[in-house]
Amino acid sequence: MSRGQNILRGVVLTIGAVAFLFPFYYMIVGSLQKSPDTSIAGAFPNPANLTLENYADINSRVNLMQTLLNSGIFTGGVILGTLVFGVLVGYALAQLQWRGRGITFALVLLVQVVPFQLLMIPLYVMIARDYGLADNYLGMILPFAINSTAVIIFRQYFLQVPRELFDAARIDGAGEVVLLWRIALPLVRPALLTVVLLTFIGPWNEFLWPFLVTKQASMQPLAVALANYISTVAASAANPFGAVLAGACVLAGPAVILFILFQRHFVSTDIGSGVKG
Amino acid sequence: MGRNPIGLLLSAPYLVFVIAVFAYPLIFAVYMAFHDYFFAAPGAQVDRPFVGLDNFQEVLSDPAVIRSFGNVGIFLLINVPLTVVLSLVLATALNKAVRGRTFLRVAYYVPYVTASVAVVGVWLFLFSGGGLVNQVLGPLAPDPSWLISPTWAMPTIALFVTWKQLGFYILLYLAALQSVSTELYEAASTDGAGAIRKFFSVTIPGVRPATVLVLLLSTVTGANLFTEPYLLTGGGGPNGASTSPVLLMYQKGIEQGNPDTASAIGIILVIGVLIIAFIQRKVAGGDES
Numbered sequence: 001m002s003r004g005q006n007i008l009r010g011v012v013l014t015i016g017a018v019a020f021l022f023p024f025y026y027m028i029v030g031s032l033q034k035s036p037d038t039s040i041a042g043a044f045p046n047p048a049n050l051t052l053e054n055y056a057d058i059n060s061r062v063n064l065m066q067t068l069l070n071s072g073i074f075t076g077g078v079i080l081g082t083l084v085f086g087v088l089v090g091y092a093l094a095q096l097q098w099r100g101r102g103i104t105f106a107l108v109l110l111v112q113v114v115p116f117q118l119l120m121i122p123l124y125v126m127i128a129r130d131y132g133l134a135d136n137y138l139g140m141i142l143p144f145a146i147n148s149t150a151v152i153i154f155r156q157y158f159l160q161v162p163r164e165l166f167d168a169a170r171i172d173g174a175g176e177v178v179l180l181w182r183i184a185l186p187l188v189r190p191a192l193l194t195v196v197l198l199t200f201i202g203p204w205n206e207f208l209w210p211f212l213v214t215k216q217a218s219m220q221p222l223a224v225a226l227a228n229y230i231s232t233v234a235a236s237a238a239n240p241f242g243a244v245l246a247g248a249c250v251l252a253g254p255a256v257i258l259f260i261l262f263q264r265h266f267v268s269t270d271i272g273s274g275v276k277g
Numbered sequence: 278m279g280r281n282p283i284g285l286l287l288s289a290p291y292l293v294f295v296i297a298v299f300a301y302p303l304i305f306a307v308y309m310a311f312h313d314y315f316f317a318a319p320g321a322q323v324d325r326p327f328v329g330l331d332n333f334q335e336v337l338s339d340p341a342v343i344r345s346f347g348n349v350g351i352f353l354l355i356n357v358p359l360t361v362v363l364s365l366v367l368a369t370a371l372n373k374a375v376r377g378r379t380f381l382r383v384a385y386y387v388p389y390v391t392a393s394v395a396v397v398g399v400w401l402f403l404f405s406g407g408g409l410v411n412q413v414l415g416p417l418a419p420d421p422s423w424l425i426s427p428t429w430a431m432p433t434i435a436l437f438v439t440w441k442q443l444g445f446y447i448l449l450y451l452a453a454l455q456s457v458s459t460e461l462y463e464a465a466s467t468d469g470a471g472a473i474r475k476f477f478s479v480t481i482p483g484v485r486p487a488t489v490l491v492l493l494l495s496t497v498t499g500a501n502l503f504t505e506p507y508l509l510t511g512g513g514g515p516n517g518a519s520t521s522p523v524l525l526m527y528q529k530g531i532e533q534g535n536p537d538t539a540s541a542i543g544i545i546l547v548i549g550v551l552i553i554a555f556i557q558r559k560v561a562g563g564d565e566s
Contacts, residue, residue: 005472009370013377016367017384019440023399024387026409030402038407085294088287098284104292111299115550117501117523118543121530122305123298129316146294176283205392207504208523212531223394230398230508241402248395259390263383 027252031055031245054242055250061243062225063217064250071204071221074140078203079196081145086195090154091184095166105155112148119143120208128213135219140210144203150195157191158184194265201255222251306540314537332541342542345520346549348431348506352521353499353553355435360495361488364443368450369480382451386444393441393504400437400509421515430514434505442498446491453487454480485561492557500550503527522546 026043030036034051058064092098093105123143133139161184169179185192207223214220220228226247233240308314310332317323336342371381388396403410404423411418419426423433461479470478481488502521506513513520522542530539 002472009374012366012370013374013381016370017381020384020388020444023396023403024391026403027395027399030399036402038402038405038409038412040409040412043409081294085291089291092281092284092287096281096284096287098281100285100288104288107292107295111295114299114303115497115501115547117503117526118306118540118547119299119302120523121526121536121539121543122302122309124531125309125316125536126302126305143298146291146298151291176281176287180287201390205390205394207392207394208527212527223392226398227394227504227508230394230401231511241398244398245402248398252391252395255390255392256387259386260383263379263386 024252024256027245027248031242031249033242036241054246058226058229058243058247058250062222062229062247064222064247066218067220067222067225068250070137070219071223073137074206074210074221075200075203077137077141078144078147079199081141082147082150082199083192083195085146086150086154087180087185087188087192089151090188091158091180093151094155094158095161095163095184108148108151111146112152116143116209120212123209124212134213135216136213137219139213140221141203143209144206147199147202150199153191153195153198154188157188161187190265193262197258197262197265200258204255222247226251306543309537310540310544312537314540316534316536328537332537333545336538336541336545341517341520342522342525344517345522345525346546348517348519349499349502349521351431352435352438352502353496355432356439356499357492357495359435359439360443360446361491363439364446364450364491365481365484365488367443368447368454369476371447372451372454382448385447388441389444391441394508396441397437397505397508404433424510425515427515427518430510430519434502434509434519437505437509438498438502442495446495449487449491450484453484457483489558489561492561493554496553496557497550500546 029043029045031054032045032050032052033042034049034053036042037046037049089104089108093101093108127139127142128134131139133142166179166183169183174182205223206221207227210221211224211227214224217225226244229247230244233244311327311329312325313328313331314325315323367385371378371385374381401424402408405411406422406425408422411422419429423429457480461483462475465475465479501523503523506519506521506524507527510519513524523546526539526542529542530536
C-alpha cells in the first residue's frame with residue numbers, strides 16, 4: 001500500500017466528512033445566533049451574538065412539548081405494531097410448517113416493493129374521510145403498523161435458531177405462546193434493538209402522511225408543525241431562520257443522539273437483508 | 278393445514294393489516310383511476326360512473342403533469358449517477374481506512390437518520406439568495422438564486438437528496454465490499470494491476486448486485502419525491518420547475534378534490550418506475566441476484 005494512496009484516501013474521506021457534517025454544525029450555530037449572519041464569518045460562533053431566544057421563539061409558535069409528545073406517540077405506536085406483528089410473523093415463517101406460509105412470505109416481499117405514493121390517495125380517502133380518523137393517532141399509525149423489513153429481520157434471526165430447541169420445549173409440554181414468550185423472544189433480543197432503532201427514524205422523520213391526516217395543530221408531530229412553520233415563515237418572526245434552525249435542532253436531536261449511542265447496532269448486513277428481502 | 282396451523286393464527290393479525298392498509302387501497306387506487314371519483318359526505322349514495330381511460334387521458338394531456346415527470350427525469354439523471362459513484366468511492370476508501378472509521382461511518386450516516394424537514398431548514402439558510410453558499414461563490418453565484426431559479430431549483434433538490442441518502446448507500450456498499458474476495462485483489466496485484474485498475478476490474482464487478490440495488494432504491498426514492506420540492510421550493514418552484522408527480526398528486530387529489538386523476542398519476546408513475554427498474558436490471562444486473 002503506497003503512501004500516496006493513503007494520503008489520497010485520507011483527503012477524500014475528510015472532504016466527505018466535512019461535507020456531511022457541516023450542515024449540522026451550521027444548524028446549531030444558526031439556531032444560537034441573535035440575528036442571522038449569512039456571511040462567511042457567521043459560520044464561526046461569535047459570543048456576542050449568541051442567544052437561546054430562538055428556542056423560546058419557536059416554542060411560542062409551535063408548541064414543542066405537545067408536538068414532541070405527538071411525535072412520540074406516533075413513533076411509539078408504529079414501533080409497537082412493528083415489533084408485535086414482526087415477531088409473530090417472523091417466528092411463524094421461520095419455525096412453523098403451515099398451509100399459507102409461502103403465500104404469506106410472498107406478501108411480505110410484495111408489501112415492500114409497492115410504493116407508498118400509489119397508496120397515499122386511497123389511504124387518505126379511507127382513513128381521513130371514510131373512517132373519520134383524521135387528526136387521530138390511530139389514523140397516523142395504521143398505514144405504518146406493518147413493516148416488512150422488520151418481518152424479514154425477525155425471520156432471519158429465527159431461522160438461525162435450531163428447530164430442536166423449540167421441539168424440546170414442546171415435548172416438555174410448553175404451548176406455542178409460552179414458547180414464543182419464554183424461549184424465542186429472549187433469543188432474538190439483539191434483533192429487537194435493531195428493529196426498534198431502524199423503525200424509530202421512519203415515523204419520527206415522516207412528513208407526508210401525518211401532514212395529510214393532521215390539520216389541528218394540537219395533533220401534529222413536530223416534523224409537520226415545523227414544516228408548516230417553514231412554509232409560512234416569510235414575514236412573521238424577528239429571526240425566522242434562527243427559529244427554524246432551533247426547531248430543526250429539536251427535531252433532529254433525538255434521532256441523531258439515538259443513532260450515535262447505538263451506532264454499532266446499525267449493522268449494514270441487517271439493513272442489506274432488510275432491503276434485499 | 279400443515280403441521281402447525283398455529284402459524285396461520287400468529288400471522289393472522291399481520292395478514293388482516295396487509296389486506297386493510299395495503300391490498301384494499303391498492304385495488305381502490307386502480308378503481309378510482311378508472312372511475313369518476315369525487316369526495317362526498319360519508320355514507321351518501323352517489324353515482325361514480327366508470328370512465329375508462331378518461332382520467333389517464335386528462336393527466337397525460339396536462340402540461341403540468343408532463344413537466345413533473347420531466348422534472349423527475351432531471352432529478353434521476355443527476356441523483357442516480359452521483360449516488361452510485363460517490364457512495365462506491367467513499368465506501369471503498371472507508372473500507373480500507375484504519376483510523377477514524379467509526380467516526381466517519383457515523384458522519385456519513387447522520388444525514389440519513391435526520392428528518393428531511395430538519396435539514397431542509399439548514400439548506401434553505403445555506404442556499405438562499407444571501408446565504409453562505411452564495412457568499413462563498415461571490416460573483417459566481419447564480420441569479421436568481423438556487424431555489425428560485427428555474428434552471429437550478431431541480432438540480433439543487435437532486436443534490437440535497439443525494440447528500441441526504443448517501444450514507445445509506447455507503448453502508449450497502451460497505452456490506453457488499455466484505456464479500457469481494459481478497460484473493461482476487463492479490464491475483465490482480467501479482468499481475469501488476471495498480472489501484473485504479475483493481476478498482477475497475479475487481480471492485481466494480483464484485484459489487485454488481487449491490488449496484489443493481491442502489492440503482493433501484495435511488496430510482497424509487499426519486500419517484501417518491503415530495504417533501505423536498507414542497508419545502509425547499511415553496512410547493513413546486515418557479516413555473517413548476519421543481520414540481521414532482523407526488524406533489525401534483527397531493528395538489529390534485531387532496532387540495533383540489535380530484536382523487537381519480539391523482540390515482541391515475543400514481544399508476545403512471547409506478548409503471549414508469551417498473552420500466553426503469555427493468556431496464557436498469559437488464560443493463561447492470563446480468564443474471565445475478
